[in-house]
Every structure is written in structure tokens, then in C-alpha cells.
Amino acid sequence: MNCVICNKECTGKTCSGACRAKLSRRTAKQEESARARLKDLPAHALYQLINRYEADTWAGSAEYTELMHRLKTLTLEQLKDQGYYVPVWKYKECA
Numbered sequence: 001m002n003c004v005i006c007n008k009e010c011t012g013k014t015c016s017g018a019c020r021a022k023l024s025r026r027t028a029k030q031e032e033s034a035r036a037r038l039k040d041l042p043a044h045a046l047y048q049l050i051n052r053y054e055a056d057t058w059a060g061s062a063e064y065t066e067l068m069h070r071l072k073t074l075t076l077e078q079l080k081d082q083g084y085y086v087p088v089w090k091y092k093e094c095a
Contacts, residue, residue, distance in 0.1 A: 034062040041066075043083040 003010045005019040014020045038046065049063045058064050071079065071087065076094050079086050
């Protein structure tokens, strides 16, 4: 197996602490970029992206994280107006 950063022969994803740090920074930048991209998506587009995942693999996705953030921070009226499916826990929380 080769290091995903420098392509040197190694036993894991990375060969050294420096390469692990680079991989971590790269991953953080990609996640930040994904969050910024998802921030402006309308509800139906966000649901479509989540529906692309197979079975329960969507649970750890950036799309699901963004959806949960919206469900937790927007009001019932905002969620309804923007076309979200409002979960029962949100109704109970607002009662």
C-alpha cells in the first residue's frame, strides 16, 4: 500500500505524522467546502442528494449533517415554507 499523500510505500493510509497532518488538513478543507456548497441548496435538492446514498450510508454524510442543522435551527414556519418534511420531534419541541 502507498501513502495517499506522498505515494511512498507504507502499511496504512499515510507513512508519517507529517503526511497524516496533511491528510487531516485536506479532509477538513474538503468538508468545509462541502458545507459551504450545501448551505445554499434548497430543501428538494438536499433531499435528492441524501437519497443518492445506498441504505443507511447517508447518516454520516455532509448532506445529512446540513439537513439536521436546518431542522434544529429553523422555525416550524420556515421549515414548512421552504418545503421540508417536519419530523415529529420538531413539533414536540415547539409545543
